[in-house]
Amino acid sequence: MKRELEAAAIALLASVAIGSVLIMLYGQSPAHVWWQMIARTFSSEYNVGQVLFKATGLVLTGLGVAIALDAGLFNIGAEGQMVAGLVACACTGTALPAGTPAVIAIPACALAAAAAGGAVGALIGGLRVWRNANEVITSIMLNEIVAAVALAIASRYIFANGTTTGLPIAPGAEMPDLGMAGSAANGALVLALLLAAALWWLRARTTWGQALRTVGADAEAARSVGLGVGRVRVLAMTASGALCGLAAVNFVLGDRHAYEQSAGAGTGFFGLAVALLGRQHPAGIVASALVLGLLTSGGLVVNDLIPKDLTTLLVGVVVLAITCASAFVRRTGG
């Protein structure tokens, strides 16, 4: 733990240094920009809410990528699974009668999102286990396929009157917001944290979690102690897809209350970084999601001073700095 903190401190210093140079190149004072980013974010309940909203999606896709990594599979298809979830969630939401109570409507939409993402995940897992098809290729192909199918379904059934937005979902399916000054932070945050806790328990305290990690660490050893390696892998990929699909709850039920083209775009890809940075540990994932959420939202609040894309660049720098620093500390820390 101490070494992890050391690594985080080194990475933070390096990232701030690089960020400062880039801010100076843009003709601004680094101290002023950094201070404004922090001050404006934390002095406004709305901005804190936006950080939590961004982090919510990242926790869900991050947990999804992590559970697959635990089983030794690289789920680069998180984005596609999330998009599948978005479509299923929105379609269910609009199909429900207007009077459906929330206790039925929200779980129904969430289950649809999880099922759609899980189906894509299961297909990737199944192809890997039964057809020996490399999951990286199938995931990348399915990202493209899901995006195109989603667009086809949306333009035929969802988009209203030539826009790229669908009809609103049933009022009962709207996820209550957290009441943070009109920000998009919503009840999906609670869902994400509960799932993180559940996953922690599953990984650390159950034989299922042990089996999952044994398969990931050494498939041969797992097979020799009688674990069904294939079955574990398919289940892990299905769960991974379902978690990525659940990110739709944050965007469709929690924020837009309708299907919207490219809602939450990139959350799946950034989820890869979140899972890897958090070392697949649920607490690490929540922490990384908050850092990445803070940076992405921080770019918007100082958009008048620097181009907001500078913070996307910084997310990349932070990812590189943390992984380099933790490798460095592990090697030299003894």
Place this chain on the structure above:
Amino acid sequence: MIDFAAAVITGAVPLALAAMCGAITERAGVIDLALEAKLLFGAFAAAAVALATGSPWLGLLGGMAAGMAVALAQLGCALWLYADQVIVGVGLNILALGGTRYLLALLYHEGANSPELQSTFPPIAGNPIVWLAVAAAIAVPLALARTRWGLRLRAAGDRPDALVAVGVAPRRARLAAALVGGALAGAGGAQLSLSVYGFVADMSGGRGYIALAMVILSGWRPGYAALASVGLAIANQLAHKLEMWVDVLIVRELAHLLPYVLTLLVLAIWGSRRPPPASLGKP
């Protein structure tokens, strides 16, 4: 027919160059998830240099240099600092996404496009990037099989201890591989921006990931990875024709899935047969 061939070539060149980069780098034992970053920075640098100097040739060199710079950063993190190679790739891709947009704002005060290029290469026969891709598709597999560079590269990926035993540092062989790969992928990026008279934000559009899929599909063989890229470009153009000719809504909407569904079917039927390089991902 000529239009069709031209469109196939235009689509295949960036993909094939990136795929060859991935194949070389991974054969040397380094996981190459950073293809998207190499394409994107290559595209930006090519446009920026061509804009500044008025010469597409210097633009191409700038693109190749940018690809090599990304490869250098990647190996610096992965081999000298021992960072996880998958995370390094993901980080570089995110960095390129934000970095090229930051540079657009810094240099041109634009959010999404560079200014328009005044002169660029002629489309197909007169385009040196096309010929570079063809030459690389022939030369790289030969060099891999027949030269000292190729032998050391393959040893670095499969048996780095054997390389150490004959007094060659695996890192150096990997660096030699990744720099050649970076130059190729950077040239692929240059093709993206030079062929449309300027840089557009996110113009790599996931091609780096598709190229990685072609690398794995080809069994980490650069010649076959280039061929698979051409195959994908042909399927893409066929799908495009299908969209225009067949006046059925569902066909038009789903036609451009053809290449990806075909790839998926190929995998579902044959599976991935060739194993990855034995020391892939181990610094």
